[in-house]
Amino acid sequence: MTKENITIAALRLFLLRGYKYVSLVDIAGEAGITKGGIYHYFGSKEEVLCTALHYLFDRFEAKYQELFSCSQGVREILDTVIAEREMERYTYQLLGIRKGDYRLNFAGLILEVIQNFPEIQGRIDRNHALFCQAIETKLKQAMEQGEIRSDLDSHALAILILTMLNGQNSLGEQLNTPLLRKQMMDNLWQLLDRK
Structure with missing residues (x-):
């Protein structure tokens, strides 16, 4: 058993149940070790949380860089992240969870962490x-290549897209269906399209 296995098991539980409702015994059970085995790598549940969040943030940073630096056009990339929810799919894969078996509560965990561990806010802001x-950067390239309108503010537009992506994590299933996500993407594209 490695530190990474414990980290992933803890992260899985934190995203499914919330930090408050997960004990070190729960994490040990999920990781297939004893509670004492956790203390070989971590001094406390808080240390497990911090390590788990940094682990997730590191992977998210790398995945965003991969997605937005690829050679695909901006429409295809936005479709992947907005309509197809690539980051959510990636998280399920990273944590070894079959999508549909469980619903991860990203927004709930982040709110809980911010309230109880304000030092994590800096890492969230950095992400x-x-x-x-x-x-x-991808939007600027698309503007320069004539793929999207060049009269828009790329920074404000990037914040709008990031807000959409983060907001999707807090929506219930009724407002987060594949059809609605596709409609969101189609409407966003109408704003961006250079017509």
Whole structure:
């Protein structure tokens, strides 16, 4: 059993149940070790949480960079992240969860963490800034290549897209269907399309 296995098991439980409702015994059970085995790598549940969140944030940063620096056009990339929810799919895969078996509560965990661990806010802000920068860079390239309108503010537009992506995580199933996500993407594209 490695530290990474424990980290992933903890992250899975935190996203499914919330930090408050997960104990070290729960994490040990999920990881297939004893509670004492956790103490070989971590000094406390808080340390497990911080490690788990940094692990997730590191992977999200790399995934955003991969998605927004690829050679695909901006429409295809936005369709992948908005309509197809690539980051959610990636998270389920990272945590070893079959989509549909469980619903991860990203918004709930982040709100709980911000309230109880304000020092994590800096890392969240850094992630948002990096995501926004990756999106903005892709938008500028698309503007220069004539793929999208060039009269829009790429920075404000990147924040709008990031807000859409983050907001999707807090919506219930009724407002987050594949059809509605496609309609959101189609409406966004109408705004961006250079016509």
